[in-house]
Amino acid sequence: MRTQVAIVGAGPAGLMLGHLLQRAGIDTVVLEARSRPYIEQRVRAGVLEQGSVDLLVGAGVGDRLQREGLVHDGIELRFDRRGHRIDFPSLTQGRRITVYGQQEVVKDLVAARIASGAPLHFEVSDVRIAGVEGDSPSIRFRHAGGEETLACDFIAGCDGFHGVCRGVIPASVLTVHERTYPFAWLGILANAAPAHDELIYAHHERGFALFSMRSPTVTRLYLQVPPDEEAHAWSDDRIWAELRRRFQGEDGWAPHEGPVLEKGVTGMRSFVAEPMRFGRLFLLGDAAHIVPPTGAKGMNLALGDARVLAEALQAFYGSGDKEGLDGYSERALARVWRAEHFSWWMTSMLHRFPGDDSFHHRLQMSQLRYVVASRAAATSLAENYVGWQG
Numbered sequence: 001m002r003t004q005v006a007i008v009g010a011g012p013a014g015l016m017l018g019h020l021l022q023r024a025g026i027d028t029v030v031l032e033a034r035s036r037p038y039i040e041q042r043v044r045a046g047v048l049e050q051g052s053v054d055l056l057v058g059a060g061v062g063d064r065l066q067r068e069g070l071v072h073d074g075i076e077l078r079f080d081r082r083g084h085r086i087d088f089p090s091l092t093q094g095r096r097i098t099v100y101g102q103q104e105v106v107k108d109l110v111a112a113r114i115a116s117g118a119p120l121h122f123e124v125s126d127v128r129i130a131g132v133e134g135d136s137p138s139i140r141f142r143h144a145g146g147e148e149t150l151a152c153d154f155i156a157g158c159d160g161f162h163g164v165c166r167g168v169i170p171a172s173v174l175t176v177h178e179r180t181y182p183f184a185w186l187g188i189l190a191n192a193a194p195a196h197d198e199l200i201y202a203h204h205e206r207g208f209a210l211f212s213m214r215s216p217t218v219t220r221l222y223l224q225v226p227p228d229e230e231a232h233a234w235s236d237d238r239i240w241a242e243l244r245r246r247f248q249g250e251d252g253w254a255p256h257e258g259p260v261l262e263k264g265v266t267g268m269r270s271f272v273a274e275p276m277r278f279g280r281l282f283l284l285g286d287a288a289h290i291v292p293p294t295g296a297k298g299m300n301l302a303l304g305d306a307r308v309l310a311e312a313l314q315a316f317y318g319s320g321d322k323e324g325l326d327g328y329s330e331r332a333l334a335r336v337w338r339a340e341h342f343s344w345w346m347t348s349m350l351h352r353f354p355g356d357d358s359f360h361h362r363l364q365m366s367q368l369r370y371v372v373a374s375r376a377a378a379t380s381l382a383e384n385y386v387g388w389q390g
């Protein structure tokens with residue numbers, strides 16, 4: 001088997017890259033460890049920056065997104081029992097965000113790939129990468145009971161944080177920057193109409209809470225919990241009671257309650273591995289960087305890396321121009337670090353840190369009051385949230 005670009009992983013990064021390259025007439029093969037139903041049902045991110053929406057629409061995979069995505073003009077920050085709205089369009093020259101589940105993006109990209117006839121192999125295992133320092137890299141893997149070898153010009157490592165691609169880069173070449181946070185998020189999906197039409201980020205003495213949604217009938221909610229918390233320690237009643245407490249304010253607002261469809265705990269970390277290229281191997285998305293979900297940036301960074309690498313590969317195959325490939329890591333990392341900072345900042349401002357003292361708490365409250373009172377500070381939040389164009 002031979003292709004031009006071998007893509008490991010069919011998350012947003014791998015599928016988007018595959019789609020952009022296929023449209024440009026560049027051959028790709030996508031290898032995915034999981035099954036199609038698994039990746040299409042995995043509940044994760046939900047917020048698309050304007051730039052991500054433009055990328056998907058521009059690449060011809062935005063029809064359902066435009067029909068079903070929920071366009072939001074702002075978010076609410078809730079603290080001291082009051083809600084404070086940050087309006088995006090008036091602070092960012094008309095930019096907005098769209099709420100559309102990551103698994104819907106994945107479904108749309110998988111459907112487009114299957115319709116194009118381009119190869120996408122599910123349930124591959126034992127992926128082994130070789131030769132990325134030379135001119136002819138290859139991937140060996142197992143699929144449908146057989147051993148396969150895929151020869152290629154380049155390998156795109158889009159296999160997420162726990163994938164194998166990053167591990168191919170020698171420790172002497174790779175620098176890792178990392179923070180783990182002393183808390184996690186318990187996330188639920190509930191069969192209940194959203195009780196508000198925009199996201200609510202709540203700072204509360206009992207911990208952070210987030211109100212989000214997936215559709216006009218499905219609400220998505222998160223609670224800050226201890227880092228090693230088990231989801232089954234939280235009965236539905238306990239979750240709803242805690243959510244009511246953390247959102248409680250003078251306006252009497254509370255999320256609508258309904259049957260819980262899904263429950264899970266996600267750890268919180270910041271992580272960057274650089275450079276994002278080693279020879280003919282390129283890293284994209286969570287394979288190279290993780291942000292805590294508070295800034296809603298992870299899926300957007302994955303799509304952004306795919307756009308940057310697709311442009312570089314098109315220039316290379318079109319005219320032999322290697323500049324884009326040589327500059328890929330630096331270009332991608334500039335956006336990544338802006339998102340890392342924003343996500344860390346939002347996380348630090350909104351969560352309760354174990355052992356934090358009155359000084360820390362006063363600083364948080366002062367920061368929150370400043371962000372909603374100062375147009376300059378609100379603009380900084382808004383332009384990062386909708387996607388800083390740098």
Ligand code: RFL
Pocket residue numbers: 008009010011012013014031032033034039043044045046047048102124127158159160161162163164187266284285286287293295296297298299300301302
């Ligand atoms: P993915 O989506 O993890 O895809 C990697 C794929 O690679 C496969 N794989 C392999 N395939 C072949 N061989 C191997 N050896 C393999 N090892 C792994 C995996 O099965 C998988 O299909 O990475 P990608 O494409 O980089 O996308 C990144 C995003 O998934 C991630 O950043 C976001 O979900 C993060 N995130 C959010 N991002 C946002 O932009 N906005 C949000 O609102 C947002 N909220 C969130 C989030 C992530 C969350 N969790 C659960 C981590 C909320 C949560 C709760």
Ligand code: PHB
Pocket residue numbers: 044045046047199212213220293294295296
């Ligand atoms: C979500 O809807 O899943 C979501 C929204 C905003 C975030 C994180 C997750 O910051």
